[in-house]
Amino acid sequence: MIGTVQAGSPVTFFNGPPQDGHPTVILHARTTAPVAQTFVITVPIEKRRGAYRYRATIDMPPIFDGLGALVHLDAKIGRRYRFRGRKRSYTSARCSDGVLRTRGRFTFGDGTVIEGSVEKGCTVRK
Numbered sequence: 001m002i003g004t005v006q007a008g009s010p011v012t013f014f015n016g017p018p019q020d021g022h023p024t025v026i027l028h029a030r031t032t033a034p035v036a037q038t039f040v041i042t043v044p045i046e047k048r049r050g051a052y053r054y055r056a057t058i059d060m061p062p063i064f065d066g067l068g069a070l071v072h073l074d075a076k077i078g079r080r081y082r083f084r085g086r087k088r089s090y091t092s093a094r095c096s097d098g099v100l101r102t103r104g105r106f107t108f109g110d111g112t113v114i115e116g117s118v119e120k121g122c123t124v125r126k
Contacts, residue, residue, distance in 0.1 A: 007031040
């Protein structure tokens with residue numbers, strides 16, 4: 001019988017070099033249980049037309065030689081800074097029509113797909 005071991009890791013994103021004309025971020029994570037494993041993954045960010053203007057696709061490498069699985073992920077992106085006197089953030093959103101929209105799709109190795117979208121009311125900052 002194979003038991004389960006929970007392992008966690010902070011995930012850090014860095015600005016990456018452009019790839020095929022698109023910006024990228026570099027994802028870095030390291031876990032030490034049950035064995036040390038480091039992940040450095042380039043994540044391309046594709047600009048698109050339509051309601052969801054950007055798409056980031058992450059191809060997860062095998063975890064613990066294929067015996068592990070990603071079962072939970074929390075993300076908080078909140079870096080704020082000034083550039084040329086203007087406030088900036090790593091992420092941005094528009095509220096031009098009073099609705100903030102986001103969408104996600106996760107495809108797993110066994111063919112399982114989890115997909116959905118979230119809409120939340122917003123107000124334009126004046």
